[in-house]
Amino acid sequence: MDFPADLCAYDTGERIVLWYRLWSMSRATTLRMTVELERESPQVCSLTDLWPGLNWHERECFDLFGVRFAGHPDQDDPARMRILLPEDWEGHPFRKDY
Helix, strand or coil: CCEEEEEEEEECCCEEEEEEEEEECCCCEEEEEEEEEECCCCEEECCCCCCHHHHHHHHHHHHHHCCEEECCCCCCCHHHHCCCCCCCCCCCCCCCCC
16 A cells, blocks of 8 residues: 555544545555544554655644544644644534534
8 A cells, every 4th residue: 555545534422433545556456444542532653654645634633633643743742733723723623522
């Protein structure tokens, strides 16, 4: 899988679910992978070391759902993780409890 086509998230009310779609150009194949996270403090390892193109996708998931990506280059500065909302924004608007 050599291209990260997509990373999305959704809130089930009980869990935050990440949805990755990876693409292999040489095989013309798509792989979909889901990761379920606890709502209290959703965290998963960053994949930006493997696919730098996921940088903005991970930042968007942080901004809208509050998912932390351990090892992300901007993770230590939440203001830099914001990509869609102002730095002083409170909360994560795509969560069901927002």
